Amino acid sequence: KAGVTQTPRYLIKTRGQQVTLSCSPISGHRSVSWYQQTPGQGLQFLFEYFSETQRNKGNFPGRFSGRQFSNSRSEMNVSTLELGDSALYLCASSYTAANSPLHFGNGTRLTVT
């Protein structure tokens, strides 16, 4: 069974631009979560989707948004990029998020210049 696939692996953007990251979950998994990892803040929860519905959102500004499609694939978007948005963005999938193991993709490393 294929793992969680994130694209692209690396991205360099300029301040003020926007970016869209993509995540394909493990087949059969309906929950997709997104996390931001930085050296200073560690792993922080962005949001979680299940059956196209956002069930929870972390403490991030409205510039961070996401969605999930009917095939469980998910995208996250960051608008008006800031230097502080440079991070490793990790997507994870699970059957339900609440009571099942979380499996992570390899991440997208975003650099904002």
Next chain:
Amino acid sequence: GIQVEQSPPDLILQEGANSTLRCNFSDSVNNLQWFHQNPWGQLINLFYIPSGTKQNGRLSATTVATERYSLLYISSSQTTDSGVYFCAAQGGSNYKLTFGKGTLLTVNP
């Protein structure tokens, strides 16, 4: 929200040594997981263990939910065990895992 604390923050071992990593959490949990992040950034799920004990090869984990802690044991460590070990917990039904700051493990040959 739930707080997750891990100790020690750093650990250096010689190959073949055993180690115990600890995770304390501030509230009752219904989801507790251990992950290993290798030097290339890949996060691997080691255990889903909201309570009880599990073993997988040289690794085992125990969660004592009533006392709000979990332990990860690594026996006969190998250089490939190096990396950061994260504990993550979820309380209630908020569908989010809160991660600890991790334990950086270095295993020297």
